[in-house]
Every structure is written in C-alpha cells, then in structure tokens.
Amino acid sequence: MKLGADLRGFCERLGHDFAQPDLLIQALTHPSMASPTRGDNQRLEFLGDRVLGLVMAEALFDADRDAAEGQLAPRFNALVRKETCADVAREIDLGTVLKLGRSEMRSGGRRKEALLADAMEAVIAAVYRDGGFDAARAMVLRLWHSRIASVEADARDAKTALQEWAQGRGEPPPEYLELSRQGPDHQPVFTIEVRLSGGQRAQATAGSKRQAEHAAARTLLEQVSAG
Structure with a gap:
C-alpha cells in the first residue's frame, strides 16, 4: 500500500517511515469511518495508551533518580493525560489526516480534543507494532521532549x-x-x-x-x- 502525499508528510512529522502503512491508516480511522473491510483505531488506542505510559514512566524514572513516587506520579499524570496527547497531536497537525465520517466532519471532529488524543495514542501503537518498542519510544520522547523537561515537580498543580x-x-x-x-x-x-x-x-x-x-x-x- 502506498501512502498519499499528505500521509507521507505526516510520517515525516512523526519521524517514522512505516513498513506496514495499513497500521497508520487504521490508527487514523475514527469509528465513524469504520466498515466491515476497514477497522477503526479503538484497539490501537488501547495499546498506545499503555506504550505511552511505559515510555513516560521510564523517562521520568531516569530523569530524576532522587524523586519519590509521590513526586513522580503527578508528573506522569500531566504527561499522559488526554489534554497533553491532544496538544501533541495539534503540533504535528494530526487533525488534517484523520479519517472521519461525515457527521464528525460537520461537527468539527478534526479539532475535538478527545478525537485528537485518541488518535495520537493509536498512532503511538501503530509505530510500536510497525517498528517495535525502541521506535515508539524514540518517537514519543522526541514529540514529548519539551514537556518532559518542563513538567512540574510539585505534587500539586x-x-x-x-x-x-x-x-x-x-x-x-x-x-x-x-x-x-x-x-x-x-x-x-x-x-x-x-x-x-x-x-x-x-x-x-x-x-x-x-x-x-x-x-x-x-x-x-x-x-x-x-x-
């Protein structure tokens, strides 16, 4: 399967060249566009959430070896929450390549925080399935780098x-x-x-x-x- 110019550009923004492009297509397909021959991104979202969590936990664990669990937990929550995933999705212009049904498109689905966050997690899973954990970790750390560096240490926001x-x-x-x-x-x-x-x-x-x-x-x- 060959990707169109828009998806090739998106892959460049991700920093990952898919050996299995169908994984990326599925990650970008909202349930409103699913069909018997085209799966949606909900299962990948489930997996991507866990991959993101492991990458963030490991990154925070290594970044501050003196931090207690009570300090690490709020930083972790800030980095993996839906709002943060949606922010990252906007930065890489994920909304423009989402595959949405007509009703979602009419209701501004490309801008919806929940849809962007879910798709971002699904894309993480797609990279993980396509290139393994090292590829997914490298992508996540690159896209989340500034957030990891600036996340507040205080347990209370x-x-x-x-x-x-x-x-x-x-x-x-x-x-x-x-x-x-x-x-x-x-x-x-x-x-x-x-x-x-x-x-x-x-x-x-x-x-x-x-x-x-x-x-x-x-x-x-x-x-x-x-x-």
Whole structure:
C-alpha cells in the first residue's frame, strides 16, 4: 500500500517511515469511518495508551533518580493525560489526516480534543507494532521532549492548589472562562480567565486550554497568597 502525499508528510512529522502503512491508516480511522473491510483505531488506542505510559514512566524514572513516587506520579499524570496527547497531536497537525465520517466532519471532529488524543495514542501503537518498542519510544520522547523537561515537580498543580485555597476559606471552586481563541486549528491560542467568588481574577494565554488555565491559576494563587 502506498501512502498519499499528505500521509507521507505526516510520517515525516512523526519521524517514522512505516513498513506496514495499513497500521497508520487504521490508527487514523475514527469509528465513524469504520466498515466491515476497514477497522477503526479503538484497539490501537488501547495499546498506545499503555506504550505511552511505559515510555513516560521510564523517562521520568531516569530523569530524576532522587524523586519519590509521590513526586513522580503527578508528573506522569500531566504527561499522559488526554489534554497533553491532544496538544501533541495539534503540533504535528494530526487533525488534517484523520479519517472521519461525515457527521464528525460537520461537527468539527478534526479539532475535538478527545478525537485528537485518541488518535495520537493509536498512532503511538501503530509505530510500536510497525517498528517495535525502541521506535515508539524514540518517537514519543522526541514529540514529548519539551514537556518532559518542563513538567512540574510539585505534587500539586496550580489549579488544585487554588481550589484547595478557596475551599479552605469556605468558598466555591474557582471558575474558568474562555475569553478568546485565536490562530489556526492546528496551532490555537487560548486566553483564559480564572475567577474566585470574592472577586479576585487573573488571565493567561497559552497554546491549549489546560496550559492557559494552569497559568491563570498560578498567577491568581500568587496574588492571593501575597495578599
């Protein structure tokens, strides 16, 4: 099976040349496009999630040999969560090569976080099945490199800490509002505002909602802590 120009370009962004192109096709096929002769990516997603988890666990274990399990666990969770997988998928423009049914295409499936995250995990599995664990690990470490380097060591992320601060004062949880979304679908920029019931608020801008929410929470947490 020969891949079209769009999929060859995607393989270049992945950094993996498939010996079995049908694995890549299956990884990119959403259930809405499945048929008796064309499988979807759900089984590969299941496998890819486990491959990603092992690569991340090993990378974090080797990167900080003094970290306790309580420090490693939140870093691991931040790296393998669906939001992170979707962010990586956007960076390599995975949405443009997804094979979607008409209903999903009409509803903006190429931009949906869940679909992008699932497909990213399926692609990891496809690389694993095609080239083995070393090939999958090399690809994941390359695509996740900056995230591994910058993942926070603190066991509590900023959103959790801000929520605990509010709850400790008998206030409801913080509210997060999307103020704007700009840029192309494969490289969006979000501006998020976080508000507390007491009127305190802060804004932040980042390449994903999750990153912007965490940045806004961190800013507001610093404000209320200083006050």
